[in-house]
Each structure stands twice: as C-alpha cells, then as structure tokens.
Amino acid sequence: MLLFEEELAGDGAYERLENAIEAQGDLFECAPAVVSVIVAAIAENSIPAANLVPSLDVLGRIVVGHSARSEVAVGNGDLRERCHAEAMKGYWSLLWTATQRDSFNAWQAAQAILSVLDEEHSKEFLS
Secondary structure, eight states: OTTTOSSOOOSSHHHHHHHHHEETTEEOTTHHHHHHHHHHHHHTTOSOHHHHHHHHHHHHHHHTOEEOHHHHHTTOTTHHHHHHHHHHTTHHHHHHHHHOOOTTOHHHHHHHHHHHHOHHHHHHHHO
8 A cells, every 4th residue: 555555645554564564673574575565666666656755764764674683583683684685676776766856855765775775886876
C-alpha cells in the first residue's frame, strides 16, 4: 500500500511496516526483502510521487540499521550488509532520483541514502 497507493498512504501503511522491518535501528529478518522491493519499485518508477519520500524514508532507516539482538542470536547478524547489497542493486535508480528536484523533496532522501551506501562516490555524482 505504501508503494502503490495513488495518494499519500495516510492509512497507517508506513506505521504498520515500521516495527516489522526496523525498530529504533534494529533490523529484522525481512529487511533485505523489503529493500529489494523498494529498490525495484524505484527502478520501475512505479511509486506515486506522494509516496516516494515515505518509501525512501523506510529504505533510509533500513540502510542505517543493525541486526536486532534477536536476529544475531539466530544467525542473522549480517542484515545490514545484506540490506546494503540489495540497495546497491538500485544504485543508479537512487542516483537518478537524487538528481530530480521534485516538489516532495524525494531527492533529498535519496541523497541521504546514497551517502550511507557509497559516501565517496555519491559526493562526486551529486556535487
């Protein structure tokens, strides 16, 4: 619903996702799959403009997160690395988004994500 509703997802879609994927910086098992879906939707340009910022915000929270203790205990201590690998698959789409000055300021959210994923090169492309 967050990705594909035609209007801003004001029905709580964002909040329902929040604690299942990430909570206060802790990542859970489904986070890499969520990154994959968000990145694919960005690449396809299928996210309505009003929902792009909340979608990028979810992605941004994930890429700065770390595996929750409960995930480390079951062998998922590499969730951050797996999420970064998935996000890098959409690097060029994120870069394109970061260069588009949209009225919702999605470009700023995309720039923040890129700076986490690839600080050195993103500065070159975005300056």
